[in-house]
Amino acid sequence: MSVTTMTLRIPDELAPSIKAAASEAGLSVNAYVVRAARRAATLDAAHQLAALGLGNDLADEDEGDTL
Numbered sequence: 001m002s003v004t005t006m007t008l009r010i011p012d013e014l015a016p017s018i019k020a021a022a023s024e025a026g027l028s029v030n031a032y033v034v035r036a037a038r039r040a041a042t043l044d045a046a047h048q049l050a051a052l053g054l055g056n057d058l059a060d061e062d063e064g065d066t067l
Helices: 017-026 029-051 057-058
Strands: none
Touching: 017 029
């Protein structure tokens, strides 16, 4: 897996919460932020599918397969 280095500017008041949450989850700050970004991107994609009216079609896809 290749990676890209990015610099994030985190507000001073948010940094302690991120560090604490990462520690509580047993993750590095980097892994915690990557996981949060991945979840946000997945949720955004789901919202886009729903806006196109595709969410229900995908959710109901298996219901017709009753072999």
